Amino acid sequence: xxxxxxxxxxxxxxxxxxxxxxxxxxxxxxxxxxxxxxxxxxxxxxxxxxxxxxxxxxxxxxxxxxxxxxxxxxxxxxxxxxxxxxxxxxxxxxxxxxxxxxxxxxxxxxxxxxxxxxxxxxxxxxxxxxxxxxxxxxxxxxxxxxxxxxxxxxxxxxxxxxxxxxxxxxxxxxxxxxxxxxxxxxxxxxxxxxxxxxxxxxxxxxxxxxxxxxxxxxxxxxxxxxxxxxxxxxxxxxxxxxxxxxxx
Amino acid sequence: xxxxxxxxxxxxxxxxxxxxxxxxxxxxxxxxxxxxxxxxxxxxxxxxxxxxxxxxxxxxxxxxxxxxxxxxxxxxxxxxxxxxxxxxxxxxxxxxxxxxxxxxxxxxxxxxxxxxxxxxxxxxxxxxxxxxxxxxxxxxxxxxxxxxxxxxxxxxxxxxxxxxxxxxxxxxxxxxxxxxxxxxxxxxxxxxxxxxxxxxxxxxxxxxxxxxxxxxxxxxxxxxxxxxxxxxxxxxxxxxxxxxxxxx
DNA sequence: CGTGGAGCTTTGTCCGGACATAATCTGCTA
DNA sequence: TAGCAGATTATGTCCGGACAAAGCTCCACG
Numbered sequence: 014x015x016x017x018x019x020x021x022x023x024x025x026x027x028x029x030x031x032x033x034x035x036x037x038x039x040x041x042x043x044x045x046x047x048x049x050x051x052x053x054x055x056x057x058x059x060x061x062x063x064x065x066x067x068x069x070x071x072x073x074x075x076x077x078x079x080x081x082x083x084x085x086x087x088x089x090x091x092x093x094x095x096x097x098x099x100x101x102x103x104x105x106x107x108x109x110x111x112x113x114x115x116x117x118x119x120x121x122x123x124x125x126x127x128x129x130x131x132x133x134x135x136x137x138x139x140x141x142x143x144x145x146x147x148x149x150x151x152x153x154x155x156x157x158x159x160x161x162x163x164x165x166x167x168x169x170x171x172x173x174x175x176x177x178x179x180x181x182x183x184x185x186x187x188x189x190x191x192x193x194x195x196x197x198x199x200x201x202x203x204x205x206x207x208x209x210x211x212x213x214x215x216x217x218x219x220x221x222x223x224x225x226x227x228x229x230x231x232x233x234x235x236x237x238x239x240x241x242x243x244x245x246x247x248x249x250x251x252x253x254x255x256x257x258x259x260x261x
Numbered sequence: 262x263x264x265x266x267x268x269x270x271x272x273x274x275x276x277x278x279x280x281x282x283x284x285x286x287x288x289x290x291x292x293x294x295x296x297x298x299x300x301x302x303x304x305x306x307x308x309x310x311x312x313x314x315x316x317x318x319x320x321x322x323x324x325x326x327x328x329x330x331x332x333x334x335x336x337x338x339x340x341x342x343x344x345x346x347x348x349x350x351x352x353x354x355x356x357x358x359x360x361x362x363x364x365x366x367x368x369x370x371x372x373x374x375x376x377x378x379x380x381x382x383x384x385x386x387x388x389x390x391x392x393x394x395x396x397x398x399x400x401x402x403x404x405x406x407x408x409x410x411x412x413x414x415x416x417x418x419x420x421x422x423x424x425x426x427x428x429x430x431x432x433x434x435x436x437x438x439x440x441x442x443x444x445x446x447x448x449x450x451x452x453x454x455x456x457x458x459x460x461x462x463x464x465x466x467x468x469x470x471x472x473x474x475x476x477x478x479x480x481x482x483x484x485x486x487x488x489x490x491x492x493x494x495x496x497x498x499x500x501x502x503x504x505x506x507x508x509x
Numbered sequence: 510c511g512t513g514g515a516g517c518t519t520t521g522t523c524c525g526g527a528c529a530t531a532a533t534c535t536g537c538t539a
Numbered sequence: 540t541a542g543c544a545g546a547t548t549a550t551g552t553c554c555g556g557a558c559a560a561a562g563c564t565c566c567a568c569g
Contacts, residue, residue: 025522051549062524067550083550084532098356098446100348102504108346198346198504204452204472204495222470222495224452247452247470256348256356256446273552299519310554315520331520332562 016058027068030059034069038078038089049079049087098256105182105195105230110252111150113181117161119148120214122173127164127240135229135240142167143240146176149214150243157215158250161243169193169238184230184239195238197231202252211244222247264306275316278307282317286326286337297327297335346504353430353443353478358500359398361429365409367396368462370421375412375488383477383488390415391488394424397462398491405463406498409491417441417486432478432487443486445479450500459492470495 018029034049043049050058055066070087073079076094081087102108123145132139143164151157165171165183169191179186188194202224209219217223224245230238266277282297291297298306303314318335321327324342329335350356371393380387391412399405413419413431417439427434436442450472457467465471472493478486 027522053549064523064525068522070550081550082532083530084548086532086549097352098350098443100350100502100504101507102346104346108504194506195346196506200502200504202450202472202500202502203498204470204493206470206495220468222452222454224450224472245452247454250451252450254448254450256350256448258442258444275552301519312553312555316552318520329520330562331560332518334519334562 018059026061027065030061030065030069031072034073035078039092043089045089045092047089049089051086097259099259100254100256105184108198109182112152115150115152115158116179117148117150117176119146119173119176122146124167135227137229137237144170159243159245160211160215161241164240166238187238193232193238195230196233199229201227207246215246217246224250224252266307274309275313278309278313278317279320282321283326287340291337293337293340295337297337299334345507347507348502348504353432356446357430360400363398363400363406364427365396365398365424367394367421367424370394372415383475385477385485392418407491407493408459408463409489412488414486435486441480441486443478444481447477449475455494463494465494472498472500
C-alpha cells in the first residue's frame with residue numbers, strides 16, 4: 014500500500030516525507046515511546062528510496078522528535094518540536110559588551126563573607142568567602158561607563174594585580190587558570206536613578222537615569238563562581254542582543 | 262595527489278574528513294571568505310566518495326564554519342566553532358516578559374509610511390507602509406507597566422479588534438495567521454528619563470528613570486515584520502535572562 | 510559600454526547497492 | 540528456568556550514478 018506524499022509547494026521529497034511523519038507523530042501515530050515504522054517499511058509505504066527516508070528521519074531527529082538506534086529502530090521521543098529563539102554569545106565578554114580596553118580599575122578590594130544586603134540584592138544565600146572588587150570601568154582618558162562591584166568566590170579568585178590587567182571577564186580567567194568554567198549565567202537588567210555615592214566616581218549627576226545589570230555566574234555543579242553588579246549612566250551604554258529563530 | 266585521512270580513533274571516514282577540513286580552516290587554509298575546494302576536488306584529494314565529502318561538509322555547515330551555495334561553491338565563514346553561551350526562549354512572548362494578562366490597550370492607531378524620526382530611532386530605512394499602534398500595557402486595574410509603540414508592516418497587520426484581544430506578541434499572531442514567522446529579532450535595552458509626554462499615561466513622574474526596550478523583528482528574507490519601542494518606569498520592570506553554556 | 514542570454518560549474522536531490530555494527534530474538538544447554 | 544550463543548533485524552557507513560537547480564562567466568548585440 015503506497016501513500017502519495019502531499020507536496021503542493023514543490024519542496025524536496027525528503028522534506029515532504031518529514032512533514033508527513035511529523036504530522037503523524039503530532040497526531041499520536043505513533044505515540045511517544047512507540048516505534049516508527051522501519052526505514053524499509055517507510056520506503057515501501059511512501060514509494061521513495063532509502064536515501065530519502067534517511068534524510069527525512071535525520072530532520073526529525075535534529076528536531077528532537079525521534080531517536081534512532083541501530084538494530085532496535087526509531088522511537089518517538091516528543092510529539093512536537095517547539096520553535097524557539099536563541100541568542101548565541103561567543104563568551105562572557107560578548108555578554109558584557111564592553112570594549113576590550115575598557116578595563117576595570119579597582120578602587121577598593123576586600124575579602125570576607127557575603128553580607129546580607131548584597132546577598133539580598135542578588136537573591137542568593139549569605140555567607141561564603143568572597144573577594145570583593147569595587148571599581149570603575151572605562152577606557153583610559155575617557156569618562157567611565159560603569160561602576161562595578163564584583164564578588165568572586167575566594168578560593169578561585171585571581172590576585173589583584175591580575176585583575177588590574179584584565180580587559181575582559183574575570184570568569185574567563187577563572188575558566189582557563191582555575192579550570193572552573195562558567196556553565197550558567199543569570200542576568201537581570203533594570204533602570205534606576207543614580208545615588209549620590211554612585212554618581213561621584215562616574216562623573217555623573219545624582220538622580221540621573223542609569224542602566225543596572227546584575228549577573229550571577231554558576232559552575233557546572235550549580236555553585237556560585239562570581240556575582241557582579243554594574244551601573245551605567247543612561248546615555249553611555251545600550252545593551253544590544255540578537256535572537257535567531259532556531260531551525261527545527 | 263591523494264591525502265590519507267588520519268583516523269586513529271576508528272571514527273567514520275566522513276568524521277575524519279570533517280576534522281581534517283576543520284583543522285585546515287583553523288590554520289587559515291582556506292581563510293575566512295575564501296572558497297573550500299569543490300566537492301569533486303575533495304573526493305580526489307582525500308580518496309573518498311562524494312557521499313562522504315557531503316556528509317563531512319554537512320557537519321562543518323552545522324558547526325557554522327562554512328556556507329554552501331549551489332553553483333558557487335563552499336565559502337568559509339568562521340575559522341573556529343567557538344564555545345558559546347545560549348539563551349533559549351520558547352517564543353517571542355518569553356522575550357517580552359510580560360504576564361499573559363498584561364494586554365496592550367491601544368490609545369491611538371494610524372497607518373502610513375514610517376517617518377524619519379522613528380526610522381532613525383530604530384536605525385532602519387524610512388518609508389514602507391506600517392500600521393502604528395500606540396498604547397499602554399498592564400494588567401486590568403493595575404498601574405501600567407509599559408508605554409509601547411508598535412509599527413507593524415501594513416500588508417500583514419492584524420485588525421485593531423484582534424490587537425485588543427492579544428495578550429502576547431503580535432508577531433506570534435502574524436506567524437500563525439499570515440504564515441510569516443519571525444526569524445530574527447534585534448533588541449536593544451537602555452535607560453533614560455521619562456519625558457512629560459511619556460510619564461502621563463504611565464502615572465509616573467517626568468524625569469523618572471525608565472528602562473527602554475526597542476525591538477526589530479525580521480522575517481526569513483530579512484524583511485521587517487514589525488518594530489516596537491517600549492518604555493517602563495524603573496521599578497515596575499526588570500529584564501531577566503538566563504544563559505547556558507552549550508556543549509559542543 | 511552595458512545588458513541579456515547561453516553554456517559551464519557547483520551544489521542539491523534522489524535512486525540503487527553493499528557491507529558493518531548494534532540491538533533484539535530465539536533456541537539450546539546446563 | 541536462566542544464561543549464552545548464534546541468527547535475524549534495523550540502522551549506520553560508504554560506494555556509484557543521474558538529473559535538477561542555482562550561480563558564475565563569457566560572448567554577442569544594441
